[in-house]
Amino acid sequence: MPGLSGDFATMPLRDAVSYLGNRRSSGVLRIQRPGVFKELTLSQGAVISASSNQPREFLGQFLINMGHLTEDQLGRAFETQRVTDMLLGKILVMQGIIPEPTVQNTLNLKFREMLLDAFQWGEGEFLFEAKHVVALGEGLDVRVDLQDIHREGEFRETAWQAIRAVFPSGKARLVVDERRLPESRQPGSRDEKLVTHIKEGMTIDEMALALHASDFYLYQRLYALYRQDAVKVREDPPPSPAAPPTPAPTIIGSESPVEEILQAARMFLDNCNFRDAEALARRAYEVAPSPQTAELLKSAETSLHEALRLLLMDPAQVPSLLLPQAQLKTMPLSAPERYLLSRINGTRDVAAIIRVSPIHELDALKYFQGFVDSGFVKLTPV
Incomplete structure (x- = not known):
């Protein structure tokens, strides 16, 4: 088979994945939509390597979310990677930070999530180029069968319908009834962190960033807690009547022709x-x-x-807050802004914060520049 290409309107990605899996295809599958690019290497109908330009789909993010790695450990591993040019998974195994089976299991999860996330796209394009391949994910032997991913996608389609009926938006804030939580919750566990963030008043989007979590596993856990009557969406009072809007200043590009x-x-x-x-x-x-x-x-x-x-970032600069945390909590900030501000501790430089964050580097840099321009943050050269 020389290749296969199309857009999701003509051939949904799950159908293309099933097609390639049935034929035990080998080659490179590229998936994209505006701003998002994913590339998966296939061998005999199985994913053996995968990369993405989405930071939340990086191996380190999955390892942090699963409790196998801290942000500081990931930062040090990246420093080693910068010097040695080795793959992250190999570095973590060689340094004895994470056992090889744990890295393999996490890569298995990463490969699945990259495709299953794209199954939810309303639009996009794919291109499969048939070729002989030998690459291994992070230098480790990991294989995820495409047909298994396809079956999981069918289950998730139904699961998402139920989840969205309860949690329609990532902007929702929640309340928790700790009396109904599982008694086996351990200090430092993901459930314990989740409860802490709910009590802090975080939105679901803010929790996803703080926990370095993929959307499905976060929403799935919240839905399970909802079914136990332990968690529900917070019913905030309606906003006060707004004052009559003042005319907005004209912004170049808001009404102008494209040319x-x-x-x-x-x-x-x-x-x-x-x-x-x-x-x-x-x-x-x-x-x-x-x-x-x-x-x-x-x-x-x-x-x-x-x-x-x-x-x-060049030279290195350490950010520090110019406003008290209590004041920041009352400000209308986005989830990424709150995440980045929460990582400022007076010791990490801008590069160290961004390197381990689940946010695109350019977006994070724009946020930091906005913090400085707005007087939230000052930068001190190292």
Whole structure:
């Protein structure tokens, strides 16, 4: 079989996975939608290696969530990786931090989750290139049968329907009845951390970042606790009547034709105003996705990324909070913003915080620059 390609509207990904699994195909399967890219290496109908540009799908994130690794240990392993260029799984095994079977089991979970997450996409494209392959995930022998993943996908489709009926949004906050929780809950366990975050008033999205959790396993656990009458969605009082809205200032690109937005983005890019260039290029891509707008957005993102790395990470700088935590808790911050602010402890530099976070580096850098510009945070060179 020379290859297979299509979009999800024509052939759902689960059908393509079943097709490749039935034929025991070998090669490389690439999956993408705007901003998300995944690549899986297949051998005889099984996934043996996988990579993603989504930080939450990195091996280290799964290991932290499962309690096998701390953020500090992951940070030190990344330092070793930077010097040796070895795969993370091999480093953790060689240093005796995690046993090889544990890394293999976690890679098994990672491979599954990468595909099962994409099963939920409403739109996307896939491309399979048939070829002989020998690569192993993280240098370890791991194989996950595509047909097993396909069967799991069918189960999850039903599970998600039940979960979404109870927890329709990641912005929901919860309440917990500790009398109905399992008695076997151990200090430091995932359940104990989950209960702590619920009592702290975190949204589900904020809990996912704090726990380095994949969406399905977090929602599945919350749903199990809901069925035990231990957890339910918090019924917040309705917001106070809002004051009459004041006219919003005109933002370049909000109403302009796409060509005008592109022209302004290119002008900002040429003048090294990378922040506005990236914002306008993103707006143009959202309004009219095309190879032209995608290429401009990529160029603007690359330029902004390089500029922010030089500004915030080279040389190393340690962030510290200028506002008390109590005040930050009352501010209308996003889940990623709250996560990053919670990791500021006066010792970790910006790079160390971002390296182990489940957030894209460019997005995290933009948040940090916003913190500095808003007076939440100051940076001190190391």
